[in-house]
Structures are given as structure tokens and as C-alpha cells.
Amino acid sequence: MPQQSAGLIMYRIEKGEPEFFLIHPGGPFWAKKNEGAWSIPKGIADADEEPLATAIREFREETSIIPNGPYQSLGYAKMKSGKTVYAWAFEGKWNPESGIKSNYIDIEWPPRSGKLISIPEADRAEWMSFDKASIMINPGQLPLLKRAYDLLK
Structure with a gap:
């Protein structure tokens, strides 16, 4: 069965x-x-965790920002890998000067080397216009971004 993950798209209105x-x-x-x-920011649900709860937890873990709703459902998108990503949009605040503090995960690096290294799940974050975000985002997540944008037009 393909994996499912859930995430949040935080937005702000800047100069309209x-x-x-x-x-x-x-x-x-x-x-x-x-x-x-x-x-x-997104991730895979813990056992018996509802998708929105997963999205909120993963957002906090990957950014150290505590998200506050209300949350607007954006539905889901299918990734090339077969994974389904569910997402919600919410208006939030974040000062780029404060940066983010992500949780760390262990990965094998180089691949098939048997060596584990610890890396942050996210190394930086940025506020982006819709046009810039459309270029920078993983293409499989673009439908979710477009739905968030359409909600705000």
C-alpha cells in the first residue's frame, strides 16, 4: 500500500x-x-494518528513553529512515488531572521555505505511569492500550492 503523509501550507498576506x-x-x-x-512541512502519520494531527506535529517538528488554525483543507495530491500527500492551509507568522530549528534524522550516507549520519529534516525556510514557490516546490506538491493560492484570490 502506498504511503500517506500530511502537511501544512502556512501563508501570509504581504502588500496585498x-x-x-x-x-x-x-x-x-x-x-x-x-x-x-x-x-x-509534512510527514508520515504515527499509528492511529489523524492526518491533520500528523500535519500539525510534523510542521512543529520540522520548523519549531507552533501552528495555529483555523486550517482549510486542500485535499490531497499524488506523488510520482505513489505516495498521497494531504494538506491544509493556514495563515501564520514567522520572522525569517529567527530561522527554523528542525528535528534530526539518521540516514545512511553515502548510500549503501553502512555509515549513518544525523541530518536536519529541513535546513532552511523561506517566504515565497506564488510564482517563486511554484518553481521551487516539489512538482508533486504543486497542485496543493495552487489550491492554497486559489483560496486566497
């Missing part, structure tokens, strides 16, 4: 236009990747 909060994945694989590499 929406901006979207995206994160860049941490670790050596993603270090030099930019366009199409950014993501909404």
Missing part, C-alpha cells in the same frame, strides 16, 4: 499578495538542489 512558507530538505543529497526541491 499571498506568500507561502516552504522548507528546504537537509542533508548532503539535497545540499545543491534548489528548484523543485523545496517542500511543505
Whole structure:
């Protein structure tokens, strides 16, 4: 069965236009990747966890920001991998000067080396216009971003 994950798209209105909060994945694989590499904070549900609860927990873990609703459902998008990503939008505040503090995960690096390294799930975050976010976001998540944008028009 394909995996399911859930995430949040935080937005703000700046000079009358929406901006979207995206994160860049941490670790050596993603270090030099930019366009199409950014993501909404998201992750896989714990056992018996509701998708919205997963989205809120993952947002907090990956950014150290405590999200506050109300949350507007954006439905889901299917990724190339077959994974289904559910998402919700909410208006929030974040000062880029404060940065983010992400949780760390262990990965095998280099691949098939048997060596584990600890990396942050996200190494940076940014507010982006819809046009910029459309270029930077993982293409599989673009339908979710478009739905969030359409809610705000």
C-alpha cells in the first residue's frame, strides 16, 4: 500500500499578495538542489494518528513553529512515488531572521555505505511569492500550492 503523509501550507498576506512558507530538505543529497526541491512541512502519520494531527506535529517538528488554525483543507495530491500527500492551509507568522530549528534524522550516507549520519529534516525556510514557490516546490506538491493560492484570490 502506498504511503500517506500530511502537511501544512502556512501563508501570509504581504502588500496585498499571498506568500507561502516552504522548507528546504537537509542533508548532503539535497545540499545543491534548489528548484523543485523545496517542500511543505509534512510527514508520515504515527499509528492511529489523524492526518491533520500528523500535519500539525510534523510542521512543529520540522520548523519549531507552533501552528495555529483555523486550517482549510486542500485535499490531497499524488506523488510520482505513489505516495498521497494531504494538506491544509493556514495563515501564520514567522520572522525569517529567527530561522527554523528542525528535528534530526539518521540516514545512511553515502548510500549503501553502512555509515549513518544525523541530518536536519529541513535546513532552511523561506517566504515565497506564488510564482517563486511554484518553481521551487516539489512538482508533486504543486497542485496543493495552487489550491492554497486559489483560496486566497
